[in-house]
Amino acid sequence: MNTSPKPGPDDCVSDQKIPSRSSYLPLVLCGSYWRTQDSFKNIVVFGDSYSTSFQGTTWVNHLVRQLQKRGCSPNVHNFAVPGHTAEEDLSDQLSLFFKKFPEQKSSDAISALDSGATTYLVFLGINDCGRRRSEALEFIVEDIFDTVHDLYVKAQARNFVLIDVPPVDRSPQAIRLECMEKIEERVETWNKLLRTQAIEFQSKTTDATVLIFSSHKLFSDILDDPLEHEFTEDDPETEGGGIWVDDLHPTSEVHDILGEQIFTSVLA
Numbered sequence: 001m002n003t004s005p006k007p008g009p010d011d012c013v014s015d016q017k018i019p020s021r022s023s024y025l026p027l028v029l030c031g032s033y034w035r036t037q038d039s040f041k042n043i044v045v046f047g048d049s050y051s052t053s054f055q056g057t058t059w060v061n062h063l064v065r066q067l068q069k070r071g072c073s074p075n076v077h078n079f080a081v082p083g084h085t086a087e088e089d090l091s092d093q094l095s096l097f098f099k100k101f102p103e104q105k106s107s108d109a110i111s112a113l114d115s116g117a118t119t120y121l122v123f124l125g126i127n128d129c130g131r132r133r134s135e136a137l138e139f140i141v142e143d144i145f146d147t148v149h150d151l152y153v154k155a156q157a158r159n160f161v162l163i164d165v166p167p168v169d170r171s172p173q174a175i176r177l178e179c180m181e182k183i184e185e186r187v188e189t190w191n192k193l194l195r196t197q198a199i200e201f202q203s204k205t206t207d208a209t210v211l212i213f214s215s216h217k218l219f220s221d222i223l224d225d226p227l228e229h230e231f232t233e234d235d236p237e238t239e240g241g242g243i244w245v246d247d248l249h250p251t252s253e254v255h256d257i258l259g260e261q262i263f264t265s266v267l268a
Contacts, residue, residue, distance in 0.1 A: 019211060022265035027195055027212035029202040033116040033158035034209040037267050040067055040074050042118035044157075046093050046147070047080035049249060050166075051123050056245075056252045060121075062259025070267075077101075085131065086124040087140045094147050103154040115158040120151055123163035123215070125194070126248075129186040130168070137186065141193040145201050152205055159209045161266060162198060164191040166219040166250075172239040173247035191216055213262055222254065229257065 019028055019036075033039070043064070045051050051058055060078060067074055077100065079093040101112050128140050144162075151157035168174060169184035195212060202210040222229045222243065223236040231253075235242040245251045250258075 019266045022261075024214050024218055024261055024265045025211060026214050026217075027198055027210065029199070029208075029210045031158060031202070031205075031207040031209045033207060035116045037067070037070060037072055038117060039119050039159045039209075040072060040267070042113050043074045043076045044097065044113070044118060044120045045076070045078040045080050045123070046090060046097075046120070047078075047123040048084045048127055049080075049082035050126060051080035051121075052078055052082065053249070057255060058252075059255045059259040059262065062256045063262055064259075066260055066263035067267075080123070083127065084124070085127045085140075086144050087128055087132065090124060090143060090147055094150060097151075098154065101155060104156055113155065113157075115156045118157065119159040119161060120148075120157050121161045121163065122148070125165040125190050126168055129165055129183060129190055132186070134186050134189040137190050138193055141190065141197055144194075145197050148201060149205075152208060158207060161211045161213055161262070162194060163213045163262075164194050164216050166215040167223065168248065170219075170223055170236065171248050172237060172244055175237060176247065187216065211266060213265060215258060218258060218261055219250075219254075222257065 019025055019030070021028075043060075045060055051060055060076065060080075064074060064076060077097070079096050081089065081093065084090070084093065122144060124144065125141075128137065132140065148157075148160055151160075165187045167184070167187060169180045169182075169187055174180045174183050191214075198210050198212055202208055222231070226233060226235050226243065231242040235244075238244065239247045241251075243251060243254055
């Protein structure tokens with residue numbers, strides 16, 4: 001059993017430049033493989049329709065665009081699938097990952113994805129919060145960290161950015177179905193569990209970097225003050241408006257803000 005003290009939210013053991021103290025980064029735990037922008041030469045994404053879409057670009061595309069402006073053209077491996085949950089589908093995404101990048105049997109093996117040059121981004125939980133009660137979410141968040149652990153051991157993954165669940169309780173869908181309070185409780189539970197389990201995971205794998213980016217705070221800021229973000233006063237509750245492309249999913253403009261803020265918070 002690892003008996004070392006658990007790191008706090010701002011602990012960092014790397015000599016490399018640490019991420020900013022952005023309000024959108026509630027958790028910053030840095031390990032020895034963190035190379036800031038150089039850690040984004042390879043990007044691996046696990047997620048749902050918020051991370052891949054047939055309707056337009058997502059935050060992934062906008063993040064890549066920000067990196068390209070800095071002279072970095074990352075290799076992107078996006079395993080996200082619309083409608084997927086962490087509970088039932090993350091294991092399938094992980095299987096596809098290992099088909100493309102087979103398990104490293106030895107710590108001395110040369111990985112196709114260099115540990116210091118690769119960042120793994122996980123953005124799941126929206127569909128889980130829509131389907132499952134709060135008391136079931138702890139076990140589902142554990143599934144995410146089982147996946148993170150598998151990547152750490154079998155793929156020599158060392159850099160992780162976990163994106164928490166946005167306030168989908170304020171989406172047109174939740175408003176229409178009159179389930180705002182129920183979904184709000186689930187989202188709050190999920191995000192607390194994500195933070196707690198991230199700290200626990202990194203305390204046992206101190207060479208890993210674990211960051212949490214809060215899409216919840218970012219979306220809340222947009223919904224609370226749409227005019228500040230160049231939307232209209234009606235957009236926060238309007239399906240097909242400037243913020244929501246339908247009853248649950250954000251527009252490309254919101255994805256643009258999300259991708260830019262991930263870049264700014266983690267790398268700028």
